[in-house]
């Protein structure tokens with residue numbers, strides 16, 4: 037062990053001697069996204085314990101060419117080969133200290149804003165509270181509460197740094213919970229237009245889920261390797277569950293979701309081939325133990341998705357050409373899926389096609405949307421699109437499924453929105469909301485009559501279309517608007533959106 041450490045340090049020093057010190061290279065090229073101390077920012081933490089599944093040659097390739105389906109650009113024009121090698125040595129070296137974020141730190145971070153007794157239990161505005169959108173603007177770390185009938189902002193407010201993943205609503209739609217990549221969970225009272233509580237649940241977090249009864253929040257972390265349960269009322273800590281596989285190996289969390297029909301949370305581990313189910317029903321008072329049911333799976337779960345009943349979990353690993361279908365009741369795999377590349381988490385949607393439920397997802401490596409019959413688990417069609425996509429959305433009341441083409445930043449496709457006819461499985465239209473500018477992520481109004489699309493640029497906009505005529509209705513300037521979330525579609529778990 038001592039020898040390994042010494043060898044590792046030697047490698048860093050000698051490679052860095054060729055040019056600038058590696059710490060300086062890191063500070064110049066990497067720190068703004070991955071954090072000055074490698075603990076993560078808009079990009080993930082870069083520590084040996086978080087890079088287990090990335091072999092060094094792959095890490096060199098990633099720094100050189102960039103990483104599909106992330107915001108990681110290639111550095112081949114900025115860094116020499118030996119500088120890239122030095123950086124790889126650096127990120128695989130241990131920190132001089134082990135970052136700790138446990139019970140004490142989580143509890144001490146909690147902030148409560150104001151006295152809940154002064155909060156109104158009716159909205160302070162006239163708009164339909166169920167047809168509001170929460171729009172996340174990544175450009176300057178803000179969110180907007182948007183009236184979904186008039187398409188007028190009600191409030192724009194600052195958020196924590198780099199929100200990521202879907203904000204999640206309480207079952208009645210009054211509260212929205214945000215997660216930032218640096219672990220902050222914020223509870224926002226939509227009726228009172230006010231942040232009411234915040235807790236930092238981790239150093240580098242993935243996403244959060246709100247239990248179907250609205251009582252508990254589950255947060256999945258990359259660092260430390262843990263699941264964190266919070267009380268949804270005041271964000272106080274209930275329990276930390278270290279994510280250690282049954283073989284004793286510690287793991288990051290890929291993502292967490294709540295499966296309301298099952299009364300449980302589902303968490304996927306990223307470095308261990310296990311899915312965990314954690315029931316939240318019947319968890320009261322001293323009985324709040326949140327036991328873990330471990331399900332051993334065939335491959336890592338980098339991305340996953342559920343059918344509408346939450347009986348089946350559909351998953352893929354980043355480098356696999358196959359997806360898997362897991363029966364959550366039996367804990368057994370029931371099918372392999374033909375998926376040409378990893379979709380982004382939560383990109384898939386479902387609808388009825390010729391009397392069968394089907395799921396469809398873009399994928400982040402090739403310009404195809406895969407449509408799969410959810411009874412036979414066979415691929416019905418691979419629909420060609422202009423380029424690899426990140427998100428796909430639709431609505432029960434509309435004939436099209438919309439998907440973007442910006443996963444690889446390809447200039448030919450990144451400004452496109454492809455509309456697939458759900459009845460014919462053909463591409464019906466390709467729109468360019470703003471030619472030459474990235475178009476991303478779609479969400480529908482609660483009635484499915486209008487569609488909101490992001491022009492995902494610093495001088496970007498939210499473009500609102502009539503979902504039937506495809507005419508533009510309004511354009512609202514915004515700073516890199518990313519996800520947008522309709523209260524009604526989310527709390528009713530519309531088949532056309534993520535839950």
Ligand code: DHE
Nearest residue numbers: 105106107200201202242243244290291381382518519534
């Ligand atoms: Fe995301 C959702 C993981 C890159 C924007 N993305 C999620 C969720 C996870 C995830 C776990 C949670 C789903 C939920 O809570 O319902 N995202 C990942 C990755 O592993 C990946 C590929 C690499 C990474 O950087 O972590 C990745 N994601 C991105 C981006 O580069 C995007 C475009 C910009 C950003 O914010 O970093 C991006 N991800 C989003 C958005 C959602 C999301 C807008 C929510 C979509 C929704 O409609 O629910």
